[in-house]
Amino acid sequence: MDEYIDMRALLEGVDIFDVSLWLCGLLLILVLIGVRVAFAAAFVGIVGLCVFFMQRQGFDRGLVTALKLAGQVPHSKSSGYALSLIPTFIVIGYLAYYAGLTRTLFEAAKRWVGWVPGGLGVSTVFATAGFAAVSGASVATSAVFARIAIPEMLRLNYDKAFAAGVVAAGGTLASLIPPSAILVIYAIIVEESVGKLLLAGFLPGFVSALIYAGLVIGLAKWKKNLGPPVTGYTWGERFASLPGAMPIMFVIFIIIFSIYYRGEDGAWATPTEAGALGAFVVLVMALWKGMKWRELKGALMEAAKLTAMIFAMIWGVLIFVRFLGFAQLPDVFANFIGGLEYSPYLILLAILLVYVVLGMFMDAIGMLILTLPVTFPAIIALNGGPDVTREASAFGMTAEECAIWFGIIVVKMAELCLITPPIGLNCFVVAGVAKDSKLPISVQDVFRGASPFFVADVVTVAVLIAFPGIVLWLPSLI
Amino acid sequence: ATEWNVSVWGQRRAFTEHIHYLADAVAEATDGEFTMNISYGGLSNNRENLDGISIGAFEMAQFCAGYHPDKNRAITVLELPFMDVRNLDEEVAVSHAVYAHPAVAEEMAQWNARMLMTSPMPQYNLVGTGEPRDEIAEMDGMRVRATGGLGELFSAMGAVPTSVTSSEAYSAMEGGTVDTVAFAQHAHLSFRTIDIADWWTENLNPGTVNCPVVVNIDAYEALSDEHREILDAAVDDAIDYYLENYGELLARWDAVLEERGVERITIADEQLAQMAEAAAPIHAAWIEEMNAAGLPAQDLYDLVGATLQEVRSGN
Amino acid sequence: MSSSNVLSDDSLLSRIDRAVLRVEAALNLIGGATIIMLVLLAVWNVVGRKLFNAPVPGYVDWISQFMILFAFLGLSYCQREGGHIRMDIVVMRLKGRPLWFAEFLSVLFMLILTTGLIYGSWHHFLRSFDWDMALYSRDSSIDIGLPLWPAKLVVPAAFTLLWVRLVLQLWGYGRGLVQGGDAPVAVPLPEDPMEQALHEAETVSGHDER
Numbered sequence A: 001m002d003e004y005i006d007m008r009a010l011l012e013g014v015d016i017f018d019v020s021l022w023l024c025g026l027l028l029i030l031v032l033i034g035v036r037v038a039f040a041a042a043f044v045g046i047v048g049l050c051v052f053f054m055q056r057q058g059f060d061r062g063l064v065t066a067l068k069l070a071g072q073v074p075h076s077k078s079s080g081y082a083l084s085l086i087p088t089f090i091v092i093g094y095l096a097y098y099a100g101l102t103r104t105l106f107e108a109a110k111r112w113v114g115w116v117p118g119g120l121g122v123s124t125v126f127a128t129a130g131f132a133a134v135s136g137a138s139v140a141t142s143a144v145f146a147r148i149a150i151p152e153m154l155r156l157n158y159d160k161a162f163a164a165g166v167v168a169a170g171g172t173l174a175s176l177i178p179p180s181a182i183l184v185i186y187a188i189i190v191e192e193s194v195g196k197l198l199l200a201g202f203l204p205g206f207v208s209a210l211i212y213a214g215l216v217i218g219l220a221k222w223k224k225n226l227g228p229p230v231t232g233y234t235w236g237e238r239f240a241s242l243p244g245a246m247p248i249m250f251v252i253f254i255i256i257f258s259i260y261y262r263g264e265d266g267a268w269a270t271p272t273e274a275g276a277l278g279a280f281v282v283l284v285m286a287l288w289k290g291m292k293w294r295e296l297k298g299a300l301m302e303a304a305k306l307t308a309m310i311f312a313m314i315w316g317v318l319i320f321v322r323f324l325g326f327a328q329l330p331d332v333f334a335n336f337i338g339g340l341e342y343s344p345y346l347i348l349l350a351i352l353l354v355y356v357v358l359g360m361f362m363d364a365i366g367m368l369i370l371t372l373p374v375t376f377p378a379i380i381a382l383n384g385g386p387d388v389t390r391e392a393s394a395f396g397m398t399a400e401e402c403a404i405w406f407g408i409i410v411v412k413m414a415e416l417c418l419i420t421p422p423i424g425l426n427c428f429v430v431a432g433v434a435k436d437s438k439l440p441i442s443v444q445d446v447f448r449g450a451s452p453f454f455v456a457d458v459v460t461v462a463v464l465i466a467f468p469g470i471v472l473w474l475p476s477l478i
Numbered sequence B: 001a002t003e004w005n006v007s008v009w010g011q012r013r014a015f016t017e018h019i020h021y022l023a024d025a026v027a028e029a030t031d032g033e034f035t036m037n038i039s040y041g042g043l044s045n046n047r048e049n050l051d052g053i054s055i056g057a058f059e060m061a062q063f064c065a066g067y068h069p070d071k072n073r074a075i076t077v078l079e080l081p082f083m084d085v086r087n088l089d090e091e092v093a094v095s096h097a098v099y100a101h102p103a104v105a106e107e108m109a110q111w112n113a114r115m116l117m118t119s120p121m122p123q124y125n126l127v128g129t130g131e132p133r134d135e136i137a138e139m140d141g142m143r144v145r146a147t148g149g150l151g152e153l154f155s156a157m158g159a160v161p162t163s164v165t166s167s168e169a170y171s172a173m174e175g176g177t178v179d180t181v182a183f184a185q186h187a188h189l190s191f192r193t194i195d196i197a198d199w200w201t202e203n204l205n206p207g208t209v210n211c212p213v214v215v216n217i218d219a220y221e222a223l224s225d226e227h228r229e230i231l232d233a234a235v236d237d238a239i240d241y242y243l244e245n246y247g248e249l250l251a252r253w254d255a256v257l258e259e260r261g262v263e264r265i266t267i268a269d270e271q272l273a274q275m276a277e278a279a280a281p282i283h284a285a286w287i288e289e290m291n292a293a294g295l296p297a298q299d300l301y302d303l304v305g306a307t308l309q310e311v312r313s314g315n
Numbered sequence C: 001m002s003s004s005n006v007l008s009d010d011s012l013l014s015r016i017d018r019a020v021l022r023v024e025a026a027l028n029l030i031g032g033a034t035i036i037m038l039v040l041l042a043v044w045n046v047v048g049r050k051l052f053n054a055p056v057p058g059y060v061d062w063i064s065q066f067m068i069l070f071a072f073l074g075l076s077y078c079q080r081e082g083g084h085i086r087m088d089i090v091v092m093r094l095k096g097r098p099l100w101f102a103e104f105l106s107v108l109f110m111l112i113l114t115t116g117l118i119y120g121s122w123h124h125f126l127r128s129f130d131w132d133m134a135l136y137s138r139d140s141s142i143d144i145g146l147p148l149w150p151a152k153l154v155v156p157a158a159f160t161l162l163w164v165r166l167v168l169q170l171w172g173y174g175r176g177l178v179q180g181g182d183a184p185v186a187v188p189l190p191e192d193p194m195e196q197a198l199h200e201a202e203t204v205s206g207h208d209e210r
């Protein structure tokens, strides 16, 4: 083939960095014309690898090298131990749903806080925050509450975009409030204590939920037709709703206990195992509550389908990321940031803006995997290096505190990308569940409804930057 | 101009300094005609660097034998427990002697790889929490994070090898999932297991991992004679630089222990002798298994001993 | 499973579609069962360690092997059900032949990609497999040396099933393109807004009650 098409000559002088920018554009086009996202990313990644290797090895060998290299990624990336948390957390969500646990949580939230303006929206926020304490995946949380909260809000004539938006945004709380898959992934990438990061997420998750609730109330007061409050519950009915939410509390207790309780023989489980313990408890409860084989099978079918979808996203994006690695896009970015001579907070802001832009197109895990090798050392250096004292540092914290603080901020940013167009996993999943439940809600509706929460998230990030104590207080206790 | 991509993992550290030295030396000697891009994780997973070399995705890579013993059976002799390698110089000598064995070259050639140099690692001593375990009897029931042959060895002492990833080692030890972790010093530092340790075994010296740097054979042969000579010539200097640099880290180690209040544990000679005895069946089993795999196992095994003798008589 | 809005009839295509679906659904269920198995393994590991000081030997290695099952066994089923996420901002505005053309094109991209991935992942398997070695292994796990080839073989196998599914969908959309109309069989159809509205009431009272 090389005699007919001399790829090396053809590609001579083509700058691979330019190619990577062009391919980012191609990815956008493929996604816009409706190619499944995971496959569009993988396709563009392979095209990039082909250009890279054909330039060096000619057509035949370049093609073979590119395909063999891309063909490693699905197995290699899907067998990473830390990712084993993801299906566990998804299955918790589905089992809890099929066992009716999430409905009781939503019901309790409705009775206690439903009376405020936009009451079902606020209830959704607090129910997702509560559920976040048993679910480690934002996407799964959104999927579960899309089934429960959206139909109820639609029945009370809530604005359909708002109803979908609050569920998509509420789901993102699952990644801050432990257990959290993405915090574990962050901890593993930057080699920081998983336990401390999970602890650090508690208060920011709670603050984030409060800010969401404030936003919903504000919106409901401002736009009268957004959705009515739900009133008329007696105190008796309120307290009656609490026992129904107890199983969730028990699971929360099990997870927290097994990670944090230190007997003379140490903690019960690693954070990874604690997620599985939580799932086991929910499974037993579901069976005890009379879950039938047909329902268990349904839950497993759904969980497996969603798991396959998320893993396809992971390996698909990572094939693209592998190409970016060869094109050295991350290095170029590092040099760029390293060369800036502005205030550390301005550079932090710039990095966060890059996350906003990247987050529009990428999924949270792919984005973190791609960027952290670059941004994390940059942030640590910005703070004053790995051995800096609080007094001498730029952000007033040690390197370890900086790692935890930046982790929570960056995870919040990554969560943000789950609700921004054009690619926002939570919005897709909400739209998918809505479609599944035959509700008239399009992806565009979900994005529109989620857009105010983007503003709330920006406020949350600003609060966390201004008051790092919110992040660092709990981990400082152990 | 020749440009090589080099795949390593993690962050730049003592363990990768010789590769940076090599890249700089080669670029300088060729006036920038032959350069290397060193990528930390951008080109491959750490467990798939040999695959990448085999595919021709990059020209040079580092890997550790214990990550995937079946990919590199021959050099796993260097990871057997209690081989009595006493310092990094000896580790370099035995590694390079084994790398030069035709059976190793042949096995690497199946991956289109050629051994360039080693990345010598000190012995994987234990750090632990709680009461010091300086006798075999005290290792009974000890939950230890140690992989492969080391795990087998501790298992023979009655310990319980407990499976956690190296990046999970810190939180596993912090939470009590394991009581002890076996790493080289730099890994105890970078995975921060030393930060929560109460003690460190200074003379257990149970064994270590072996991590070669390899080059893609096609790329190596495609170099001009001049460039190839420059590359080969730079290896010894790179290793010297590595040893000097790692030596500084080891010198700091005492200060690290003191700073963190970590007790040094010395294990009595007769206890060590018992452990070495327990390692003998593991050695025998290795020889049998590798023979079955068609490797000159006894030959490789004896080569390690002979090289050690040679080094020691030379000093 | 109720999510499927794939039509069927007596045509050869539809019969093949349903036959393949049976395989896909069974594999997807195995994937789901693997998640439960992983949960049980973790419980065994924790309880074994805590109560008997006997954790599962090579726990991390085993988990890494099992992960491949739930990551890939549902891949093709997910495509059959239209479960892989995408932006339908453009597609939803199309109807009839233009729509089937867009879908055809989109599946064609996936088919080309999948063909490449079968080749690549098959070679990834081949590099870990050796007829002459114990357990046929030329690549093994870090902790207890499990052979990796079985897990690596799952990947090209799953891609091959996906390949078959994509060919069926190309056939289905191709038929839609040739015959026109708005309801070709054996492919996931976009939901008609009227139909959605009709289903709404029954969904709110029915499906979410559990």
Ligand code: NA
Residues within 6 Å of the ligand: A131, A132, A133, A134, A135, A136, A137, A173, A174, A175, A176, A177, A178, A179, A180
């Ligand atoms: Na959570």
Ligand code: NA
Residues within 6 Å of the ligand: A359, A360, A361, A362, A416, A417, A418, A419, A420, A421, A422, A423, A424, A425
């Ligand atoms: Na986004």
